[in-house]
Amino acid sequence: MASAKQDKIAPIKVRRSKVHGSGVFATATIRKGARIIEYIGERVSHAEADRRYESKTEDDNHTFLFIVDRKTVIDAGVNGNEARLINHSCEPNCESVTDKRRVYIEALRDIAPGEELAYDYQIQREDTDPANIDEVFACRCGAASCRGTMLWPAKRPAKKRRAASAKSAGKRRAKPGAGRQRASGR
Numbered sequence: 001m002a003s004a005k006q007d008k009i010a011p012i013k014v015r016r017s018k019v020h021g022s023g024v025f026a027t028a029t030i031r032k033g034a035r036i037i038e039y040i041g042e043r044v045s046h047a048e049a050d051r052r053y054e055s056k057t058e059d060d061n062h063t064f065l066f067i068v069d070r071k072t073v074i075d076a077g078v079n080g081n082e083a084r085l086i087n088h089s090c091e092p093n094c095e096s097v098t099d100k101r102r103v104y105i106e107a108l109r110d111i112a113p114g115e116e117l118a119y120d121y122q123i124q125r126e127d128t129d130p131a132n133i134d135e136v137f138a139c140r141c142g143a144a145s146c147r148g149t150m151l152w153p154a155k156r157p158a159k160k161r162r163a164a165s166a167k168s169a170g171k172r173r174a175k176p177g178a179g180r181q182r183a184s185g186r
């Protein structure tokens, strides 16, 4: 059901973002529910993703990992497209959707021309996270409901944190929005 829509070129372009580095912006109205772009990259195992990035420092900004399921991680650092540049927001206008083990960014609501696209990274917490993990993944999306971190769940209460180059820090392990996972058990 996805393939027909995918062939359309999404009305988006990359330019500098106030939130962080480069961002992806709508160049025309994008309707609620539209499938905007697929999150593309090399599909690797979790072990391979760990091997590639375990030695990277926290200020590395070239790691773009997206967890598909227990077996597969998309490394958009290899053959990735513009989707890897879409920033995080705690009050996003897009969401990530996993469909047949592929990941897409879809519009949560109508998006006006010039608006920056964003989705909630929901970066997973792990037992091995260092104590400063919330600072590493601090969020400065500016939304009224900002929870202060790109991590999910927000273990700590959201509060203002020093603005660091959050997205560029460490390994990014985003997962699809929990509310919209379509495949069962995958």
Ligand SMILES: [Zn+2]
Pocket: 089, 090, 091, 139, 140, 141, 142, 143, 145, 146, 147, 148, 149
């Ligand atoms: Zn935020």
